[in-house]
Structure formats: structure tokens, C-alpha cells
Amino acid sequence: MTRKIHGMTASELMAKLQADPAFRAREAKDEEKMRRLDEHFARLEAPILRDLAARGFVAMSLDDILDKHLPLPEPIVEVILSWIPRVEDERLLESLIRRLGASKKSFDGRPLAACFDKTRSEGIKWAIINTIAIVGPTSIEDWLAKTLKSDTWRKTYSALVPKKRRKRK
Numbered sequence: 001m002t003r004k005i006h007g008m009t010a011s012e013l014m015a016k017l018q019a020d021p022a023f024r025a026r027e028a029k030d031e032e033k034m035r036r037l038d039e040h041f042a043r044l045e046a047p048i049l050r051d052l053a054a055r056g057f058v059a060m061s062l063d064d065i066l067d068k069h070l071p072l073p074e075p076i077v078e079v080i081l082s083w084i085p086r087v088e089d090e091r092l093l094e095s096l097i098r099r100l101g102a103s104k105k106s107f108d109g110r111p112l113a114a115c116f117d118k119t120r121s122e123g124i125k126w127a128i129i130n131t132i133a134i135v136g137p138t139s140i141e142d143w144l145a146k147t148l149k150s151d152t153w154r155k156t157y158s159a160l161v162p163k164k165r166r167k168r169k
Contacts, residue, residue, distance in 0.1 A: 071104035101134040109137025133160035
């Protein structure tokens with residue numbers, strides 16, 4: 001049984017839309033915008049990918065790195081951490097910070113703490129707190145205690161950090 005909405009099946013609606021020049025023009029414009037965005041991110045990721053390749057981790061994109069190397073080994077984490085202070089694009093920065101949550105081991109969290117203090121982006125701050133809650137990086141105990149004096153970040157961190165790890169502290 002084919003379901004009809006407003007007297008048309010889904011395939012009939014798609015055929016009608018494909019015949020509409022305005023719809024096809026919007027579709028082409030959207031596809032071009034996505035292509036340019038993909039190229040933009042490929043340019044931004046290129047130096048990071050070169051650093052990873054120099055360490056033996058060759059991939060076409062940062063997504064490929066995650067697909068091939070989970071949990072993230074220490075050399076990949078070191079490269080990502082080295083790029084945190086150098087990345088200016090907020091989307092790429094947030095992406096790198098979130099990727100650190102897949103680290104195999106804890107790591108020095110000072111680059112994350114410095115980034116948190118430097119940024120005005122609440123999204124990046126949230127990603128940093130989330131990554132810290134997941135991984136429990138080292139060398140930031142004093143910074144974390146100071147940061148968690150803020151009700152917002154204390155509540156966020158408490159909600160995110162695993163109860164098992166909270167008991168160890």
C-alpha cells in the first residue's frame with residue numbers, strides 16, 4: 001500500500017520537485033556551498049594531517065584518523081594538543097577538543113585549560129569541560145578547582161564526570 005499525502009506519493013512529489021527549475025537551482029546552490037565548506041576544512045586540516053603523517057598516521061581527513069585509530073594513541077593526542085593553541089577556526093578547534101575525548105590514556109590538560117581561559121566561545125568551553133570530564137587529564141587540578149568555583153561549570157562538570165572517577169578524588 002502506497003501512502004499518499006495531499007494526494008501525492010513521495011516519489012510523485014520528488015518527481016515534481018525535480019521538474020521545478022527553482023528547486024533544482026536551490027539544490028545546486030546548496031551542493032556548491034557544501035563543496036566549498038568541505039574544501040575549506042580540508043585546507044584547515046592539511047597542516048595537522050601533515051604532522052600526523054610525519055608520526056606515521058596517514059589519513060585523508062581527521063575523521064579518517066578517528067575511524068582508523070580508536071582509542072587515540074598518545075602520538076595522535078600529542079599532535080592534537082600541539083595544535084590547540086594554533087587553531088583559529090572555532091569549528092576546527094572544537095572538533096579537535098572533542099576528538100581528545102577518545103584518547104587511550106590521560107594527558108597533560110594544560111593546553112585545554114589555557115584554551116578555556118583564552119576563548120569567549122561558550123561552545124568551546126563546554127567542549128573542553130566535557131573532554132576533561134571524559135578523560136581526566138593531568139596537571140590541571142588547581143585550574144580545575146578555580147574554574148569549578150563558577151556555578152555553571154561546576155554543575156556542568158559534575159553532571160558529566162563519571163561517578164566512579166569522582167569517588168577516587
